[in-house]
Each structure stands twice: as C-alpha cells, then as structure tokens.
Amino acid sequence: MFVFPDIVVLQDKCSIAPEVDILAYSEKEWRGNTAKSALIKKGYEEVSKHFSGLRRVRGDNYCALRATLFQALSQSTEVPNWLQKEDITQLPEQLAADYTWITKWRFPQASGEETSITQLLKQNLELLKEKWQAVVQAPGPAERRTLCSQVFCNSEEEYCVLEALKFLMLSTAIELHTLMQRDSDVPVFCWLLFARDTSESPHTFLTNHLNQVGFTGGLEQVEMFLLGYTLKQTIQVYRLYKSETEEFVTYYPDDHKDEWPRLCLVTEDDRHYNVPVAEQEGQTP
Secondary structure (H helix, E strand, O other): OEEOOHHHHOOOOOOEEEEEEHHHHHHHHOOOOOHHHHHHHHHHHHHOOOEEEEEEEOOOOOHHHHHHHHHHHHHOOOOOHHHHOOOHHHHHHHHHHHOHHHHHOOOOOEEOOOOOHHHHHHHHHHHHHHHHHHHHOOOOHHHHHHHHHHHOOOHHHHHHHHHHHHHHHHHHHHHHHHHHHOOOOOOOHHHHHOOOOOOOOHHHHHHHOHHHEOOOEOOOHHHHHHHHHHHOOEEEEEEHHHOOOOOOEEEEOOOOOOOOOEEEEEEOOOOOEEEEEEOOOOOOO
16 A cells, blocks of 8 residues: 655546547647747647547656556457466566566655565556456446546556556566577667666666656656557557657557557657547547
8 A cells, every 4th residue: 555645645636637629729738829839739730630639647757657558448348468367466576586676666655564565566466457357347438438537536546557557567678688688589679778878777777767757757758669568559649749740650669550459649748648539439540
C-alpha cells in the first residue's frame, strides 16, 4: 500500500479529462497568430479528419505512460498474450535473483509499510492483470470506457499499474540487451537505447532513466519505442509541431505496423500526450 504525498492528493482526482471537441480545443488553446500557433492548429485540423474528440491527460511525468496505457486498455477486447502468462507476476522475484540491482527500484510514492520491492512490484503486476481482465470482460465499448476511467480516477490504483508498466519495460530491456550481447537480431531502437552514456546497460537504464519516470522526468522518444515493444502494440503519435513534415506521424515502434494492434496519441511537444477520440468506436486510421 502506498502513502501518497499531499501534492498528489490535492490534484484533480481524474487524470484523464472528459472528451471535448478537438477543433474547439485547438482554437481555445492556440488563439495567437504566431507561426507556431498556425502550425499546431494545422496539425489539429489534420487529426480531426480521423478523430472528432480529445481527452486531455494530466501532464505530470507519468503522462506518456498514462496516455498509452489508457488507450491500450480502452481498446482491448482480450487480455494480451504476454499478460496471460501464469508466471508474469513472478517476474520481479525471478529477475531480482539474477539482477540484484532491481531492488534499487525507486517508487515515486513512499511506501507506508515494510514490504520488499519485489513484493510491491508483484502486487502492481497482479493489479494490472486484474484491471485488464475486468476491462475486456465488459459487455460493450461504453462499459469498457467506464472501467478504464475508473482506474484513472483512483490515484492509488493508477500509480500502481503505471509502476507495473515501467517494470515490464525494464524486463523487456533486459531481454533485448541479453540478445544484443549474444549478437542476435534486435530492433534498431535497442542500439540507440543502449548507446547513451547514461544507459549502457539495463542497470544504468533503471538508475538514470526509468527510476526518474514519474518522479523527475518522463519518457524520452527512444523509450517510447521500448514502451510499444513491451505492450506489443504500435503507438501512432500525431506530432503536431511537426505538421507538414514526414515526422508528423511517428510510430513506436515502426517495424510491426501491420502485425500489432495500433493505438493513437497526440502531442504538441513530445513531452505531453493527449488521447484522441474517434467518432466511431473502434476506428483506427
């Protein structure tokens, strides 16, 4: 169980805002006549060809994780194969046996009881699996959206499932780094992820990057590739400040677009991500 600091408790209870008209939002937020304002509004106009609404996501350092998990959950009709594995909740203990530095995991929220790091991570994974199962068992899209919204209106549960997702990213990073050491084929982003002086190994990746997510920093672009690879979903991001360029729509990762489910996000700056809402449920452009 986590004890949440006052700064978290005092924030709005729900971290995913209700849907608003996407063009009305664009006009309200970008009223100026600057070149950047015109560029961003042009991007929103392009996105509006596929999505009628937008749900604003709380812009803290969990933002990218939050927006991605919300979309993954709300669009799921079945529990992902990787989450159905019987030993998925045993991962923390299994990995900690080989990589003792995992016990240096840093929870942004203070723990109010004497519980081991691996036990807390296991509880978080169990909760993520439980919530995902509940969502896919919902009788219809409306009920699915309601259950998803409930997760993101409960601070305690939300931070736990987001920490679980971070841990799964670490597990994937360990797996990919091991393949690299064996000279096996790995996705191109792995070479970028582990080429950084601050993340030459999974250990330093945890210490210098993942442990900061939700605390002092968010996900960097190369880590968005890892997030998509972890979920086995293609994260399609409309990067509004890149309107009218080849980078306007970016895929994380970009090598499974025809195989994996696709979820969409919108960003104005590669730091804060919002959730576009399709006019017809299930529409994925």
